[in-house]
Amino acid sequence: MGWNLIRIYTLLVYLFMFLPVAVVVLLSFNASQFGSFPMTGFSFRWFVELAQNEAILRAFQTSIVLGALTAVISTTLGVLASLALVRYEVPGRNLISTLLIAPILVPEVVLAVALLLFLNFLAINKSFFLLLMGHVIFTLPFVILVVQARLVGIRRDYEEAALSLGASPVQAFFQITLPLLAPAVFAGMLFAFTISFDDITGTLFWKPGGVETVPTQIFAMLRNSISPEINALGTVMIFLTVGLPLLGLAIARRMAMQRGG
Amino acid sequence: MSAVTLTNIVKKFGGFTAVHRMSMDIPDGSFVTLLGPSGCGKTTTLRMIAGLIDPSEGDITIKGQRINDVPIHKRNLGLVFQNYALFPHKTIAENVAFGLKYRDISKADAEKKVKDALELVQLPHVSDRYPKQLSGGQQQRIALARAIVIEPDVLLLDEPLSALDANLREDMRVELKRIQHRIGITTVFVTHDQSEALAMSDRIVVMSNGRVEQIGSPEEVYNTPASEFVSRFLGISNILPATCKEVNGSGLALELADFGRVTVPKERAPNVGEAGPAQLVIRAEKLLLADKTAPLDDRIALDGVVEAVDYQGQAARYFVRVGGHQLQAVNMIDQRPFQEGTAVSVRFRPRDCAALPGAAA
Numbered sequence: 001m002g003w004n005l006i007r008i009y010t011l012l013v014y015l016f017m018f019l020p021v022a023v024v025v026l027l028s029f030n031a032s033q034f035g036s037f038p039m040t041g042f043s044f045r046w047f048v049e050l051a052q053n054e055a056i057l058r059a060f061q062t063s064i065v066l067g068a069l070t071a072v073i074s075t076t077l078g079v080l081a082s083l084a085l086v087r088y089e090v091p092g093r094n095l096i097s098t099l100l101i102a103p104i105l106v107p108e109v110v111l112a113v114a115l116l117l118f119l120n121f122l123a124i125n126k127s128f129f130l131l132l133m134g135h136v137i138f139t140l141p142f143v144i145l146v147v148q149a150r151l152v153g154i155r156r157d158y159e160e161a162a163l164s165l166g167a168s169p170v171q172a173f174f175q176i177t178l179p180l181l182a183p184a185v186f187a188g189m190l191f192a193f194t195i196s197f198d199d200i201t202g203t204l205f206w207k208p209g210g211v212e213t214v215p216t217q218i219f220a221m222l223r224n225s226i227s228p229e230i231n232a233l234g235t236v237m238i239f240l241t242v243g244l245p246l247l248g249l250a251i252a253r254r255m256a257m258q259r260g261g
Numbered sequence: 262m263s264a265v266t267l268t269n270i271v272k273k274f275g276g277f278t279a280v281h282r283m284s285m286d287i288p289d290g291s292f293v294t295l296l297g298p299s300g301c302g303k304t305t306t307l308r309m310i311a312g313l314i315d316p317s318e319g320d321i322t323i324k325g326q327r328i329n330d331v332p333i334h335k336r337n338l339g340l341v342f343q344n345y346a347l348f349p350h351k352t353i354a355e356n357v358a359f360g361l362k363y364r365d366i367s368k369a370d371a372e373k374k375v376k377d378a379l380e381l382v383q384l385p386h387v388s389d390r391y392p393k394q395l396s397g398g399q400q401q402r403i404a405l406a407r408a409i410v411i412e413p414d415v416l417l418l419d420e421p422l423s424a425l426d427a428n429l430r431e432d433m434r435v436e437l438k439r440i441q442h443r444i445g446i447t448t449v450f451v452t453h454d455q456s457e458a459l460a461m462s463d464r465i466v467v468m469s470n471g472r473v474e475q476i477g478s479p480e481e482v483y484n485t486p487a488s489e490f491v492s493r494f495l496g497i498s499n500i501l502p503a504t505c506k507e508v509n510g511s512g513l514a515l516e517l518a519d520f521g522r523v524t525v526p527k528e529r530a531p532n533v534g535e536a537g538p539a540q541l542v543i544r545a546e547k548l549l550l551a552d553k554t555a556p557l558d559d560r561i562a563l564d565g566v567v568e569a570v571d572y573q574g575q576a577a578r579y580f581v582r583v584g585g586h587q588l589q590a591v592n593m594i595d596q597r598p599f600q601e602g603t604a605v606s607v608r609f610r611p612r613d614c615a616a617l618p619g620a621a622a
Contacts, residue, residue, distance in 0.1 A: 157346035160313055161404075163333045164340035165360030165411060172334075175359075179350045 028231035046232035059217035078143030143188035150184035270319035297468035339408030354388035519584025530616035538619025
């Protein structure tokens with residue numbers, strides 16, 4: 001009896017969480033003009049229209065370039081920062097670590113406004129580069145957390161053994177540390193990409209005029225009307241942001257298994 | 262020639278001094294063990310020789326060259342760790358060949374060297390496997406092969422046996438000694454296990470609290486401990502407060518309660534030079550328990566009572582009361598061990614004893 005109640009309750013929670021998402025996916029295949037029930041038939045029509053909508057395609061391209069660059073920069077910085085924090089005795093290590101993680105703790109709106117005011121103060125105009133830097137700032141903590149956790153688990157013995165065998169510190173890093181770190185680096189990259197791809201708050205504040213990412217494009221479209229195209233776009237977004245990390249996780253696991261953990 | 266010399270090495274970590282003014286010579290081709298409890302500075306010393314830690318003061322030379330400022334990857338050392346530290350993402354062959362990549366060696370030569378090294382450690386058939394697929398003992402052999410394949414000037418072993426289980430540890434001990442002997446490589450071995458140190462070393466450096474307590478052959482440190490610490494750390498010793506009455510040609514005449522006068526040979530008491538407070542050291546296995554009726558020999562006989570027995574199979578460890586002293590004796594068991602409460606005759610030869618300077622607590 002008690003267990004059944006818990007089961008029903010759990011089911012309801014999941015329904016509450018995922019039903020709206022399911023509705024969006026379902027409606028994106030609706031043949032009707034209007035993006036709402038009742039369904040009048042099954043169709044890929046909105047996906048086709050989506051693929052022909054230049055504004056959306058441009059936004060998509062921007063998002064992907066932005067996400068990819070964010071991932072690469074964030075991961076590079078994150079790996080270097082983690083190495084410094086975990087492997088070397090940096091003065092003020094705890095403070096630096098806290099500062100690097102802080103963007104997670106600060107509400108994104110506050111961070112967004114702060115950066116904007118700061119740029120204003122420096123009399124720098126908004127640009128794609130600054131948007132990119134904004135994304136790097138708030139994806140960096142995730143990369144650092146993931147990479148640090150893995151790095152702590154990699155015993156120093158490995159690096160010391162490599163050094164004793166004649167590898168220079170740089171060679172030891174690329175031969176030993178980086179391959180052992182690869183699953184975390186990969187996961188961090190995916191994190192950064194997905195977070196950047198998904199972000200709207202910061203992007204709205206930072207994006208220069210005329211540049212739209214997918215989320216800001218959806219937002220702009222919603223202001224005019226609720227087109228079924230948005231449902232289709234939502235579906236594509238869901239598959240990208242859910243599917244990509246899952247795929248990544250699977251690859252990372254495989255890599256970890258092959259390398260013997 | 263000395264392969265490694267340390268001269269007045271000091272290592273401080275903040276306010277804590279891990280190694281105090283340590284000096285030692287490690288002869289070419291010898292097997293030297295740094296022995297001591299955890300925190301005595303033995304691993305710190307090894308890591309300074311390896312170049313993983315910089316000494317705060319003093320000089321380290323390898324083959325006559327001062328290497329304080331030479332980074333670890335240019336020192337040409339073989340290092341073996343407690344946890345093997347085999348690269349998990351590389352095969353056994355790649356692991357062993359790792360150090361050869363950084364030396365001018367042709368591919369064919371490298372392959373031959375890897376093969377020879379794997380044969381030396383008696384694991385020629387595992388080259389394509391990954392470290393995870395090997396047992397602990399096998400992994401440690403591979404780690405050893407990886408360290409010696411580069412023909413290092415010195416082999417540094419940091420508690421290499423302590424992660425293995427007891428039976429395997431003894432096999433590996435023999436194996437390690439065999440390999441060291443065969444290639445004649447200068448070896449510095451760090452351990453807290455006295456039996457490993459006694460079994461394997463040419464010389465033992467006993468350390469405590471960052472200081473060298475004694476340097477000597479296994480027999481020297483066992484039979485003629487230079488300090489109370491050494492005699493307590495190696496084996497089981499009875500250390501009894503005594504007074505040195507006189508030093509003469511035949512030895513040191515010590516007097517102590519319930520024992521009377523015991524004359525210890527001079528060479529067993531290098532640190533006691535004159536009359537005054539001293540300590541008598543009797544190894545537990547040199548203290549023989551006998552029936553009260555057993556015929557006397559050249560041993561001194563005292564009356565005692567067995568207070569506790571720790572049965573160990575072929576031997577037994579007894580706690581015996583002799584007057585005001587509680588003594589420990591480890592004897593082989595002839596027929597049956599003595600039982601608790603038995604009155605026994607406690608016997609020892611004065612020439613088996615050693616003496617230390619006095620002021621026992």
